[in-house]
Amino acid sequence: MRAVVVGAGFAGSLIAKVLGDNGFRVIVLEAGAETGHDEAVRAFRTALVKTPLAPYRRTVAAPSSDYLINTGPFAYASPYLRANGGTGSVWVGITPRMHPEDFRTADLGRGRNWPIGYDDLEPYYRAAEWEIGVAADADEQRQHVPVAGGYVYPMHALPRTYLDHVVASVVDGASIDGHELLVTGTPQARNGVPTTGYRPDGNRCAGFASCVPVCPENAKYTPHRTQKRWSPTVELRTRCVANRVHADEFGRVTKVSYQRYEDDTTGRHTRHEVEADVVVLAAHAIENAKLLLLSGLANSSDQVGRNLMDHPALLTWALMPHPVGPFRGPGSTTSIEAFRAGGERGTRAPFRIEIGNWGWGWPAGSPDTDTAEFVAAGLRGRALRQAVADRVGRQFTLQFEIEQEADPANRVTLATECDALGNPRPSVHYDLSGYVKDGLLAAKRVSDRLFELLGAEDHTSYKPDDERYFEHDGEPLRYWGAGHGGGTHVMGSSPRDSVVDQWQRCWDHPNLYAVGCGSMPSLGTSNPSLTMAALALRTADHLVSRRAGLLAEPAGSRPPPR
Amino acid sequence: MDAFVELSAELTGFSAEELRSTGLVEQYAVLARDASPAEIIQLWYTGVWRGVVPSARAYAEGLAWKAVGVAAPGTAGPGFGSWERRPRSSAG
Ligand SMILES: Cc1cc2nc3c(=O)[nH]c(=O)nc-3n(C[C@H](O)[C@H](O)[C@H](O)COP(=O)(O)OP(=O)(O)OC[C@H]3O[C@@H](n4cnc5c(N)ncnc54)[C@H](O)[C@@H]3O)c2cc1C
Ligand code: SF4
Numbered sequence: 001m002r003a004v005v006v007g008a009g010f011a012g013s014l015i016a017k018v019l020g021d022n023g024f025r026v027i028v029l030e031a032g033a034e035t036g037h038d039e040a041v042r043a044f045r046t047a048l049v050k051t052p053l054a055p056y057r058r059t060v061a062a063p064s065s066d067y068l069i070n071t072g073p074f075a076y077a078s079p080y081l082r083a084n085g086g087t088g089s090v091w092v093g094i095t096p097r098m099h100p101e102d103f104r105t106a107d108l109g110r111g112r113n114w115p116i117g118y119d120d121l122e123p124y125y126r127a128a129e130w131e132i133g134v135a136a137d138a139d140e141q142r143q144h145v146p147v148a149g150g151y152v153y154p155m156h157a158l159p160r161t162y163l164d165h166v167v168a169s170v171v172d173g174a175s176i177d178g179h180e181l182l183v184t185g186t187p188q189a190r191n192g193v194p195t196t197g198y199r200p201d202g203n204r205c206a207g208f209a210s211c212v213p214v215c216p217e218n219a220k221y222t223p224h225r226t227q228k229r230w231s232p233t234v235e236l237r238t239r240c241v242a243n244r245v246h247a248d249e250f251g252r253v254t255k256v257s258y259q260r261y262e263d264d265t266t267g268r269h270t271r272h273e274v275e276a277d278v279v280v281l282a283a284h285a286i287e288n289a290k291l292l293l294l295s296g297l298a299n300s301s302d303q304v305g306r307n308l309m310d311h312p313a314l315l316t317w318a319l320m321p322h323p324v325g326p327f328r329g330p331g332s333t334t335s336i337e338a339f340r341a342g343g344e345r346g347t348r349a350p351f352r353i354e355i356g357n358w359g360w361g362w363p364a365g366s367p368d369t370d371t372a373e374f375v376a377a378g379l380r381g382r383a384l385r386q387a388v389a390d391r392v393g394r395q396f397t398l399q400f401e402i403e404q405e406a407d408p409a410n411r412v413t414l415a416t417e418c419d420a421l422g423n424p425r426p427s428v429h430y431d432l433s434g435y436v437k438d439g440l441l442a443a444k445r446v447s448d449r450l451f452e453l454l455g456a457e458d459h460t461s462y463k464p465d466d467e468r469y470f471e472h473d474g475e476p477l478r479y480w481g482a483g484h485g486g487g488t489h490v491m492g493s494s495p496r497d498s499v500v501d502q503w504q505r506c507w508d509h510p511n512l513y514a515v516g517c518g519s520m521p522s523l524g525t526s527n528p529s530l531t532m533a534a535l536a537l538r539t540a541d542h543l544v545s546r547r548a549g550l551l552a553e554p555a556g557s558r559p560p561p562r
Numbered sequence: 563m564d565a566f567v568e569l570s571a572e573l574t575g576f577s578a579e580e581l582r583s584t585g586l587v588e589q590y591a592v593l594a595r596d597a598s599p600a601e602i603i604q605l606w607y608t609g610v611w612r613g614v615v616p617s618a619r620a621y622a623e624g625l626a627w628k629a630v631g632v633a634a635p636g637t638a639g640p641g642f643g644s645w646e647r648r649p650r651s652s653a654g
Pocket of ligand 2: 216218219220
């Protein structure tokens with residue numbers, strides 16, 4: 001059985017592992033190059049602006065998200081990386097499960113329902129948590145999501161930050177608009193103290209505080225870990241950009257074309273093809289859509305590229321009355337879950353609140369900006385040192401992840417402009433609905449109340465010349481991209497209005513799968529990669545059990561593409 | 563060299579000894595030959611010289627981080643769970 005997986009990122013690495021373990025011959029085509037761990041750490045330290053993609057080797061032939069063209073009223077603001085390991089190298093490693101309600105967003109809020117429910121995914125959540133190594137406490141998680149009885153996470157919950165303790169001591173038990181507040185540990189894909197039977201890969205988290213974009217300690221999960229465990233039947237081909245998937249007249253996929261380059265600085269390349277019994281696209285939500293559009297496949301529903309979602313994040317920032325020791329340890333170890341579910345999602349987008357431990361680094365570029373501000377104000381010597389210590393030492397940020405509903409008008413299409421290999425660049429039309437904006441505004445109001453409870457000095461400000469600034473109901477607002485792109489090959493229960501079925505198999509092609517957040521009909525309010533990983537493992541199991549059928553399945557047993 | 567260290571100490575609020583312990587005095591003295599006071603402070607505090615980070619050490623030794631009493635992110639691991647402790651008084 002020959003499988004071709006396109007993309008050696010988060011989802012692709014997981015699927016390739018299960019297929020390889022089960023005797024498939026797997027070829028993994030990876031568009032990007034490889035960045036050594038030490039090389040990435042060094043590049044991070046000397047990068048002027050420590051953006052998420054800064055540490056990684058980039059190539060002219062396979063550009064990352066910066067080659068995307070925005071055409072809509074708002075900018076799609078989330079990066080993704082095309083390099084071995086993909087955006088899964090860059091991520092923070094926060095791994096909450098979705099709330100059961102999130103699978104029924106059309107019924108309860110806006111957007112689309114899933115063809116499966118939380119219970120269908122629960123065993124795969126557990127499998128994914130053990131595969132990538134998640135630290136959390138089951139009893140604590142049960143306070144807001146149903147975790148199976150008797151289940152233990154592979155690692156105990158990570159210690160909370162000092163800031164978390166300070167926040168919890170004030171807000172636990174308090175209420176805002178009838179929501180009782182509770183600071184809850186966030187599951188984390190970084191190494192802590194193992195529970196029985198788990199052998200962590202990499203070192204224990206030592207608090208380097210640079211999980212995004214690179215963990216010097218190898219404490220955070222990245223797809224490289226899974227790749228190390230690939231069986232010898234899995235072959236990785238880097239610097240190979242898939243640019244077309246071919247199907248026969250009955251819709252069966254037969255082969256993948258790709259462009260191979262050696263020189264990272266030009267678009268010079270050679271052309272190749274590889275035949276396959278089954279093809280799994282795992283190139284990231286936006287690139288999967290691009291590749292399907294480019295191939296003219298899987299689109300009888302006209303939904304390929306549509307329903308693009310992200311978590312528009314609202315950041316608010318303030319000073320605590322006393323020093324809290326920011327920039328020590330992981331970016332966020334707790335959250336407030338009280339606004340994720342419930343009747344309000346019928347009228348405005350729900351949200352999750354992460355307690356951000358890296359000062360004002362994300363929203364305001366601290367501490368460089370604080371230093372510049374004080375220097376401009378004429379502070380010198382001990383007064384300057386004191387001012388920086390006092391300001392930065394008390395900083396914290398609240399990160400609200402707002403649900404964005406699937407909207408077919410938010411979409412990826414092929415631009416007329418091409419990249420260095422001659423392939424069309426992705427074009428994105430992105431907008432925020434009234435539902436999302438109402439959610440952002442509600443989040444801002446909750447932030448005001450939280451700061452009041454904490455006695456914190458609010459320094460949040462959104463100005464018209466800031467990027468992604470807008471006004472809603474007369475109030476200034478701003479959003480940030482959380483990096484959670486999804487929806488672009490949406491899963492559903494009918495070929496009429498969705499691209500893949502519940503197994504992430506393209507309705508139009510019996511042996512073509514598209515995996516990743518692109519399959520998700522809703523993102524809910526949780527960072528999506530754990531759910532994506534659970535789906536990937538579920539699909540891998542399905543492929544293994546369908547192995548015979550994959551070869552034998554008569555062409556035409558599914559509707560041919562129109 | 564001593565003049566540069568003295569000037570830097572006066573501008574940054576860190577002692578000559580603290581500055582020398584960064585191992586950056588020689589490099590910075592050359593770089594900042596004709597720099598303004600604000601540029602000298604920026605170099606010491608943030609490790610940025612006219613839009614460039616001259617070395618990984620310049621980033622790691624940024625005085626803004628030292629003022630707060632923490633390591634520059636990605637340069638040192640204070641140990642598992644260290645983030646749970648009350649921060650040492652941040653005053654320098
Ligand atoms: C800053 C940041 C922080 C994040 N933090 C979190 C978090 O804390 N929690 C969470 O759940 N999620 C987080 N995410 C999201 C997470 O990174 C993504 O959900 C996840 O990586 C998506 O996995 P994927 O396999 O679909 O794509 P990727 O991991 O991006 O992998 C796709 C792979 O396909 C390759 N590829 C692309 N095109 C082609 C082609 N034509 N041919 C061959 N190969 C190709 C790419 O090079 C890449 O290696 C974060 C994202 C960002 C940007
Ligand atoms: S806090 Fe540091 S050691 Fe822990 S995961 Fe993040 S970068 Fe790695």
